[in-house]
């Protein structure tokens with residue numbers, strides 16, 4: 001029986017937060033504080049305290065967060081910066097935007113996350129820093145990555161755009177490195193009603209630079225004194241107010257995502273990316289990713305059945321025309337994963353019966369392919 005199951009459904013979250021969102025809208029209309037102002041400051045301090053960092057600077061989007069963190073750390077032409085081959089292109093764009101060179105890093109075959117070892121294999125003599133990505137909501141092993149960075153005198157920017165509230169060893173992601181970058185794009189675990197982002201940091205200097213750069217290079221508190229050549233990357237008051245209205249629900253939404261994940265995990269076993277997480281890792285399951293053979297056929301059939309899916313990401317960053325002139329070290333794990341990964345429906349209010357429906361549909365695809373489970377699934381499902 002067909003049943004439409006969307007890839008992502010934001011409606012139930014908006015409904016839960018509806019009262020706060022209505023109040024946010026009223027506040028912005030009466031205060032007319034559209035850019036900057038109290039609502040932005042409120043959200044910045046709420047997000048800093050949620051993560052456990054000293055400073056938070058609200059920004060226009062997550063890509064700006066990465067770019068401004070890179071600028072604050074002085075990254076520029078001649079610098080090599082390590083980043084996973086399998087990330088959203090924004091991680092690489094930010095590196096290119098400051099004139100530095102992204103170096104593709106391979107990943108762990110189970111989690112598809114960078115590790116101290118894969119970062120080490122990609123080191124070049126001009127490497128100044130690394131951007132581990134907490135992909136799909138899973139925290140990277142920051143204990144080992146920070147030790148690696150210390151040994152090689154590298155800075156670390158955490159791309160936490162998919163991992164709001166994820167924890168490694170009891171500590172929120174984004175607070176291990178020199179800076180942590182978040183996107184509040186609507187589809188992220190904490191999403192605005194448009195583009196939004198933030199940098200968190202414990203460094204007064206980095207915070208000051210990012211805040212100034214995002215606000216036309218202004219000196220703090222001075223509308224007409226410009227100390228550096230900056231740009232306009234500010235967070236809107238309206239987006240900040242909406243984020244503040246939704247933040248109180250983030251922990252319960254992440255807990256719901258963990259339930260949804262456990263239902264998938266029960267049915268799909270070792271097909272699920274990150275099926276054996278480290279005990280120190282608390283994922284927030286931004287995406288539910290599995291690895292399958294015949295990925296594109298399976299995806300096509302699920303689409304016909306009304307089940308929404310995605311691929312994160314179909315093409316490794318260094319394979320895009322935009323980055324074709326880069327020298328790329330071998331990244332065999334990321335390359336082979338790219339043709340096998342499939343993102344299944346995942347959102348906080350997804351029902352167990354819908355997860356069952358998606359999994360049943362996957363298993364029913366076995367006969368049309370005239371194949372055993374092992375031909376569709378990479379490993380026999382547990």
Ligand SMILES: *Cc1c(COP(=O)(O)O)cnc(C)c1O
Pocket residue numbers: 061062063064087088090091133159161162182183184185195196197
């Ligand atoms: C979403 C995302 C970004 C960029 O965020 P925007 O707000 O869309 O600019 C960066 N990195 C990763 C891994 C992302 O998923």
